[in-house]
Structures are given as structure tokens and as C-alpha cells.
Amino acid sequence: MAGGKRVTVVGSGNWGSAIAKIIGSNVTKFDQFQDEVKMWVFEEMVEGKKLTEIINTTHVNVKYLPDHKLPENVVAVPDLVEAAKDADILVFVVPHQFLHRTLKTLEGKVKPDVIGLSLIKGFHLKPEGGIELLSHIIEDILKIKCSVLMGANLAPEVAAEKFCETTIGCRSPGNEQMLKDLIQTSYFRVMVVSDANAVELCGALKNIVACGAGFVDGLGYGNNTKAAVIRLGLMEMIKFAEVFYPGSLLATFFESCGVADLTTTCYGGRNRRISEAFVKTGKTIEVLEKEMLNGQCAQGPETAREVYVMLEREKSLEKFPLFVAIHRICIGELPPTGMIDCIREHPEHL
Ligand SMILES: NC(=O)C1=CN([C@@H]2O[C@H](COP(=O)(O)OP(=O)(O)OC[C@H]3O[C@@H](n4cnc5c(N)ncnc54)[C@H](O)[C@@H]3O)[C@@H](O)[C@H]2O)C=CC1
Numbered sequence: 001m002a003g004g005k006r007v008t009v010v011g012s013g014n015w016g017s018a019i020a021k022i023i024g025s026n027v028t029k030f031d032q033f034q035d036e037v038k039m040w041v042f043e044e045m046v047e048g049k050k051l052t053e054i055i056n057t058t059h060v061n062v063k064y065l066p067d068h069k070l071p072e073n074v075v076a077v078p079d080l081v082e083a084a085k086d087a088d089i090l091v092f093v094v095p096h097q098f099l100h101r102t103l104k105t106l107e108g109k110v111k112p113d114v115i116g117l118s119l120i121k122g123f124h125l126k127p128e129g130g131i132e133l134l135s136h137i138i139e140d141i142l143k144i145k146c147s148v149l150m151g152a153n154l155a156p157e158v159a160a161e162k163f164c165e166t167t168i169g170c171r172s173p174g175n176e177q178m179l180k181d182l183i184q185t186s187y188f189r190v191m192v193v194s195d196a197n198a199v200e201l202c203g204a205l206k207n208i209v210a211c212g213a214g215f216v217d218g219l220g221y222g223n224n225t226k227a228a229v230i231r232l233g234l235m236e237m238i239k240f241a242e243v244f245y246p247g248s249l250l251a252t253f254f255e256s257c258g259v260a261d262l263t264t265t266c267y268g269g270r271n272r273r274i275s276e277a278f279v280k281t282g283k284t285i286e287v288l289e290k291e292m293l294n295g296q297c298a299q300g301p302e303t304a305r306e307v308y309v310m311l312e313r314e315k316s317l318e319k320f321p322l323f324v325a326i327h328r329i330c331i332g333e334l335p336p337t338g339m340i341d342c343i344r345e346h347p348e349h350l
């Protein structure tokens with residue numbers, strides 16, 4: 001409708017496309033939003049045709065979400081600035097490796113009062129070795145407020161409209177209901193909390209633990225072992241928040257972004273799948289990503305590296321043995337069986 005907020009989705013991968021499907025449908029239900037949703041697509045050729053043209057004619061992202069139709073009001077735009085410059089709401093959903101350069105392209109080119117919502121899981125590794133929450137990087141570079149959305153939301157299941165929950169950590173007081181209207185459906189239920197830092201920490205850190213779950217699967221251990229990895233991983237996630245983000249609430253770990261996302265990713269996610277194959281095949285993570293994910297990205301190994309570099313700098317490696325072992329296994333410094341030694345000797349048991 002005229003005068004309503006314009007929404008742009010920055011990203012069009014597996015999750016980017018699934019959330020564009022939801023947003024494209026929801027905006028038409030409320031006068032507060034314009035009916036057209038722009039989706040920035042990192043242009044590539046698929047079977048000789050531009051992906052944007054394929055999406056705009058077939059309404060299917062044939063590469064990243066092939067089995068689902070996007071609403072026709074979702075328009076694929078190859079030019080990032082063109083897609084974002086008039087937006088009142090920017091939904092960020094690129095793999096975290098690409099966020100910084102995406103933001104640099106947008107710097108100074110978005111509306112000053114735009115409301116940001118980041119669905120991206122990972123950290124920004126600063127040149128001096130510290131880490132930053134991605135939503136804070138968005139806020140710093142674009143000079144806007146950025147909320148976060150994280151949850152137990154494997155994109156193929158969300159796109160298939162299988163019931164799930166999610167958590168919004170809101171940093172734009174007064175806009176909670178508007179964000180909920182944008183995202184919630186009968187099968188995708190939203191809880192809004194104000195503890196945005198912890199929501200984002202959960203989303204980033206659980207991808208590291210998911211690699212650990214994949215390693216024990218690859219080694220042929222059973223469900224009890226995986227449950228131990230999940231539990232010890234959760235303990236390290238909570239400790240990480242306590243030590244580095246004081247003021248984070250324990251209750252946030254019991255929202256969908258916490259235990260629920262940790263559980264679904266350790267059973268059904270790409271990070272788990274890649275990590276299991278890493279153990280079984282002996283191939284590197286990079287090779288497996290290329291062979292198994294068709295352009296999608298696993299965020300866990302890179303996040304494990306970011307956290308490792310930061311912990312080393314903070315002289316805190318020994319406080320987070322599971323995160324550290326997972327990074328060392330990913331880079332080939334430890335054999336995968338080191339995962340079992342790590343959980344056997346974990347300080348939680350002393
Ligand atoms: N896929 C899932 O089930 C879920 C993913 N997430 C998170 O959402 C974020 C985005 O993930 P997905 O949408 O699944 O992406 P994806 O893993 O499907 O990645 C592919 C996307 O990366 C883009 N890309 C490739 N090179 C690029 C470049 N140089 N610059 C910018 N973009 C480039 C591709 O065009 C494509 O859109 C990640 O942080 C992920 O952890 C969160 C919840 C669920």
C-alpha cells in the first residue's frame with residue numbers, strides 16, 4: 001500500500017529465500033507495509049541464465065531453494081544499492097563471511113531511520129583479533145538500529161511450512177509488533193525479547209557445537225555421546241555470554257534461539273553434515289562444502305576460528321575446551337578422536 005514501509009531482503013541463499021517467501025506473503029496482509037519486497041541477489045549464471053532473471057520469471061530460486069515458489073511480489077534485484085536505498089526495513093541474511101563487504105557497499109547509501117533485522121549467524125573478526133557481534137557491525141557501518149532473529153529454523157523445513165518457533169531480539173523499542181507482523185505466520189511463531197546480544201550469541205555459537213555433533217556422528221558414536229556434546233556445548237555457550245557479554249540473561253538460552261536451535265542444528269543442519277563427512281572421508285571442509293552444498297555455506301568452522309582467535313587473545317582458551325577442540329579438528333591440528341578426549345576431560349566433570 002502507498003505510504004507503508006518498504007522492505008528489502010539483503011541476501012537470497014537458502015535461508016534468505018525461505019524468509020523472503022514469508023515476508024513476501026506477510027507484507028500483503030498489513031497496510032503498514034508496501035506490497036513489493038526487493039531481494040538482493042548476488043548475481044550468478046545458472047545454466048546460462050542470470051539467477052535474477054530466473055527468479056523474476058519463474059519465482060523460484062532454482063539454485064538455493066529449488067522446491068518452493070516465492071510470492072510474485074518478491075522482486076530479485078542484482079544491484080545492492082538499488083535494492084536497499086529506499087528501504088525502511090532491511091533484513092540481512094547473507095552468509096557471515098560476506099557481510100562486511102556488503103555493508104561497505106551500502107555505507108552512507110541507506111535511509112538514516114531504516115530499521116535493521118539480522119538473521120545472520122557468526123561473528124566479525126576484527127583485525128586486532130577481537131570479535132564483534134554482526135548486528136553491531138551493521139549498526140556501526142550503516143548508523144542504524146539493528147535487531148536480530150535467530151531460532152530453530154532449518155530453512156528447507158521453514159520453506160515447507162513445517163511448524164517451528166523463532167526468537168527476535170529487538171533493539172528498536174516500539175517496533176516489536178511491527179517486526180512480528182512482518183515475520184510471524186501460523187507455522188512460524190515469533191517470541192520477541194529484548195536481550196538481543198544473547199539471542200545473537202546463541203545463533204553464532206551453536207554452529208560451532210554442531211560441528212562437534214557431526215564429528216561424533218562421523219566417528220560412529222551414538223545419541224548419548226551427541227547429547228553430551230550438546231550439553232557441554234550449551235554450558236560453554238552460556239559461559240561465553242557470562243564472561244564476554246555480561247548482563248546476558250540465562251532465560252534467553254531457553255528460547256528458540258538457544259536450546260532449540262542447538263538441538264535442530266546438531267541433528268539436521270549443514271554444519272553437522274559437513275563435519276560428519278569430514279571425519280568419514282578425510283577431505284577438507286572447503287572441499288566438502290564445494291562437493292556437498294552447491295554454493296551454500298557452512299558457518300560453523302569459520303565461527304570456530306573467529307572464536308579461537310579471540311579466546312587466544314583473551315588468554316581464555318582453557319575455559320572453552322570444546323570450542324577450541326572443534327576449531328583444531330576443523331583445521332587438521334587435532335584428529336577427530338580428539339573430540340572424545342575433549343568431552344571426557346571436560347572441566348564440567350572435575
Ligand atoms: N540455511 C539455513 O537453514 C539457515 C541459515 N541461517 C543463517 O543465515 C545466513 C545466510 O544463510 P543462507 O541464506 O542459508 O545462505 P547460503 O548458505 O545458502 O549461501 C548462499 C548465498 O551466498 C551468496 N553469496 C555467494 N558469494 C557471495 C558474495 N561474494 N557476496 C554476497 N553473497 C554471496 C549466494 O549468492 C547465496 O545467496 C547464515 O548466517 C546462516 O547461518 C540461519 C537460519 C537457518
Ligand SMILES: O=C(CO)COP(=O)(O)O
Nearest residue numbers: 151152153154269270271
Ligand atoms: O541455523 C540453522 C538452523 O536454525 C541452520 O544450520 P546449518 O547452517 O548448520 O544448516
